[in-house]
Amino acid sequence: MAPERFLAVEGVGMAFGASTILAGIDLAVKKGEFVSLIGHSGCGKSTLLNLVAGLLKATAGTVLLAGRHIDGPGPDRGVVFQNHSLLPWLTCYGNVHLAVERVFKEPRAQLRQRTRAALELVGLDHAQDKYPHQISGGMKQRVGIARALAMEPKVLLLDEPFGALDALTRATLQDELLGIVARTGSTVLMVTHDVDEAVLLSDRVVMLTNGPAARIGEVLEVALPRPRERLTLASDPYYVRLRARVLAFLYDKQMRRAA
Amino acid sequence: MGAVALRKLVPPTSPPHPAARREIPPQAPVQRGPAPEWLVAAIACVAGLAAFVVAWAAIATFSGRIPDPAAVGAAAVKIFADPFYSKGPNDQGIGWNVLSSLRRVGIGFGLAALVGIPLGFLIGRFRFLSGMAAPVIALLKPVSPLAWLPIGLLVFQKANPAAIWVIFVCSLWPMIVNTAVGVRQIPQDYLNVARVLNLSEWKVFTKILFPAVLPYMITGVRLSIGVAWLVIVAAEMLTGGVGIGFWVWDEWNNLKVEHIIIAIFTIGIVGLALEQALMLAARRFSYGA
Numbered sequence: 016m017a018p019e020r021f022l023a024v025e026g027v028g029m030a031f032g033a034s035t036i037l038a039g040i041d042l043a044v045k046k047g048e049f050v051s052l053i054g055h056s057g058c059g060k061s062t063l064l065n066l067v068a069g070l071l072k073a074t075a076g077t078v079l080l081a082g083r084h085i086d087g088p089g090p091d092r093g094v095v096f097q098n099h100s101l102l103p104w105l106t107c108y109g110n111v112h113l114a115v116e117r118v119f120k121e122p123r124a125q126l127r128q129r130t131r132a133a134l135e136l137v138g139l140d141h142a143q144d145k146y147p148h149q150i151s152g153g154m155k156q157r158v159g160i161a162r163a164l165a166m167e168p169k170v171l172l173l174d175e176p177f178g179a180l181d182a183l184t185r186a187t188l189q190d191e192l193l194g195i196v197a198r199t200g201s202t203v204l205m206v207t208h209d210v211d212e213a214v215l216l217s218d219r220v221v222m223l224t225n226g227p228a229a230r231i232g233e234v235l236e237v238a239l240p241r242p243r244e245r246l247t248l249a250s251d252p253y254y255v256r257l258r259a260r261v262l263a264f265l266y267d268k269q270m271r272r273a274a
Numbered sequence: 275m276g277a278v279a280l281r282k283l284v285p286p287t288s289p290p291h292p293a294a295r296r297e298i299p300p301q302a303p304v305q306r307g308p309a310p311e312w313l314v315a316a317i318a319c320v321a322g323l324a325a326f327v328v329a330w331a332a333i334a335t336f337s338g339r340i341p342d343p344a345a346v347g348a349a350a351v352k353i354f355a356d357p358f359y360s361k362g363p364n365d366q367g368i369g370w371n372v373l374s375s376l377r378r379v380g381i382g383f384g385l386a387a388l389v390g391i392p393l394g395f396l397i398g399r400f401r402f403l404s405g406m407a408a409p410v411i412a413l414l415k416p417v418s419p420l421a422w423l424p425i426g427l428l429v430f431q432k433a434n435p436a437a438i439w440v441i442f443v444c445s446l447w448p449m450i451v452n453t454a455v456g457v458r459q460i461p462q463d464y465l466n467v468a469r470v471l472n473l474s475e476w477k478v479f480t481k482i483l484f485p486a487v488l489p490y491m492i493t494g495v496r497l498s499i500g501v502a503w504l505v506i507v508a509a510e511m512l513t514g515g516v517g518i519g520f521w522v523w524d525e526w527n528n529l530k531v532e533h534i535i536i537a538i539f540t541i542g543i544v545g546l547a548l549e550q551a552l553m554l555a556a557r558r559f560s561y562g563a
Contacts, residue, residue, distance in 0.1 A: 103561040
């Protein structure tokens with residue numbers, strides 16, 4: 016397996032009954048790379064993520080992770096869902112521990128250590144005994160990220176992870192995610208519909224055309240140096256140009272026909 | 275004189291006399307907010323009970339056959355002075371009667387839970403089983419549980435297990451139906467979590483299915499207990515023995531109407547206590563979601 020093809024989506028198509036969602040998707044993600052999938056809602060970007068997660072089975076083509084064919088969900092892929100999907104009857108600790116004890120066959124003390132380390136990574140070690148309804152939406156999403164990262168997955172799959180949060184919380188969490196990814200060197204595939212989020216976080220932005228039968232329309236390299244600073248980038252001409260490219264794709268070439 | 279002259283100089287806006295000041299508070303008028311909610315509720319509760327007792331007293335006075343609240347109160351004092359006496363199988367204190375009714379409800383209901391909850395899980399999980407169960411449940415659910423009493427008598431040949439059998443049947447349907455609904459209501463998100471974490475079947479059951487279904491199960495338990503407590507009185511009237519239902523019928527045969535009214539209140543209070551206890555349990559397991 017070439018390192019450029021750590022995660023490889025090869026000729027993937029997806030159809031539900033008679034309706035084709037995705038057609039001929041080819042995408043390779045390098046180890047340690049951060050790739051965003053962006054497109055209009057309903058274009059099938061979440062479907063593509065679910066195919067990589069193994070929650071869905073492609074009707075054409077294959078998905079390979081580290082050279083191995085993906086056939087169903089597995090702990091080598093950590094998924095963060097848009098609506099956090101924490102179990103309300105478990106504490107933050109319990110939610111993360113559920114993932115940890117499944118993946119690692121280690122003595123209890125070490126499992127506890129891993130759980131605490133994951134919560135610490137997202138800055139929530141102080142809230143480990145709180146239940147999901149006792150913490151804010153942003154904190155819930157951070158627990159979701161901790162749960163995914165605690166499994167030490169080969170790739171982190173984020174499905175519009177900050178879509179349900181307010182703008183300020185979203186910005187904070189994006190910055191934190193940048194820090195976490197820098198520290199862990201994670202390979203990330205993220206679905207988003209937020210142009211700034213895509214450009215700010217990613218090494219490459221993959222733009223999907225409108226469905227039905229969505230394809231990859233354009234791929235944008237984001238050669239911004241890291242660490243990235245939200246405030247300085249806002250007026251950086253290169254950043255502004257990249258942003259304009261994505262906007263042009265979404266609102267010029269792929270504008271939804273007015274219903 | 276000097277004081278009067280001085281008073282005339284005082285502008286009319288300031289209080290002219292200490293007495294007047296007391297009548298009209300000059301600053302910060304006392305804010306009369308609405309009465310606290312619990313107080314209104316308590317007053318309404320007391321007023322409702324009082325109206326009930328007054329209506330009862332009026333009916334008692336005009337009919338002449340129904341004992342008035344005072345007579346019933348006096349009889350209640352006598353009965354509850356010694357609730358746990360026992361003079362043979364047909365003459366026991368009201369405490370024993372209530373307890374043996376509760377015992378029947380407990381056993382019948384417990385058996386219904388043992389059968390109904392697993393059955394509910396299966397029916398909720400597998401569409402085919404649900405399709406199989408639907409017509410049977412739809413057909414049997416509207417049947418009065420008492421219609422099952424002769425079957426119980428036929429099979430068990432004894433009154434006590436037959437009464438328990440009736441409780442079992444009437445508790446069964448709400449347990450099955452609510453558990454099955456709970457299983458079907460589990461959000462897909464939770465099942466997706468189970469899949470991406472690759473949880474074992476046992477973990478899926480203990481960490482996801484069971485806690486997610488628990489609130490629905492408690493609703494089933496609540497409905498079952500409510501129905502069971504309704505039905506046990508009627509069943510015991512038919513089967514006899516010791517029990518609050520039998521006691522009502524026995525006191526009717528003795529024409530002690532005061533005791534019948536006491537039994538009505540006792541049944542109501544025990545039913546209310548059961549309901550409240552299960553409401554508390556339900557609140558404990560609602561996860562604040």
